[in-house]
Amino acid sequence: MNWPVRALVTTGSVVSVGFGVWHFFVPAWWAWYSYIDPSATELVIAVRAINAFFSLSLVLFGLVNVLLVWRKRSDRYSTGVVLAATCALWATRVAFQLAYPQGSANPHLRYGMLLTFAAVLACYAASLVIVASGEVST
Numbered sequence: 001m002n003w004p005v006r007a008l009v010t011t012g013s014v015v016s017v018g019f020g021v022w023h024f025f026v027p028a029w030w031a032w033y034s035y036i037d038p039s040a041t042e043l044v045i046a047v048r049a050i051n052a053f054f055s056l057s058l059v060l061f062g063l064v065n066v067l068l069v070w071r072k073r074s075d076r077y078s079t080g081v082v083l084a085a086t087c088a089l090w091a092t093r094v095a096f097q098l099a100y101p102q103g104s105a106n107p108h109l110r111y112g113m114l115l116t117f118a119a120v121l122a123c124y125a126a127s128l129v130i131v132a133s134g135e136v137s138t
Helices: 003-029 041-070 076-099 107-133
Strands: none
Touching (some): 003 107, 076 107
């Protein structure tokens, strides 16, 4: 892969992995379960499972993207498929931040999150365009 793709994917992936690792600890740090009725044990289990799945997905997608663009013999198809899936995930996150903003108690946080999510999407989307256009060296 050429250096712009490697740089963009690595940047997006560092943020993705960091966000995924950070999100493993969010429920405890923000006392998520204190907002749920203690008798709603299935809801607590569901929220825990969804957060673990979400966090692990971010970490794995970030790592897989880096592995694909940094290997010696990259192939455009595999890289493009994983980048497209990653773009779909981050586009969904950007859409949710626009429709149902988090961090609304602090406007700086709200827009900072949106900017970060959009920047990660832009890194992956630009890489996908470059890979899909065939302008990569393998």
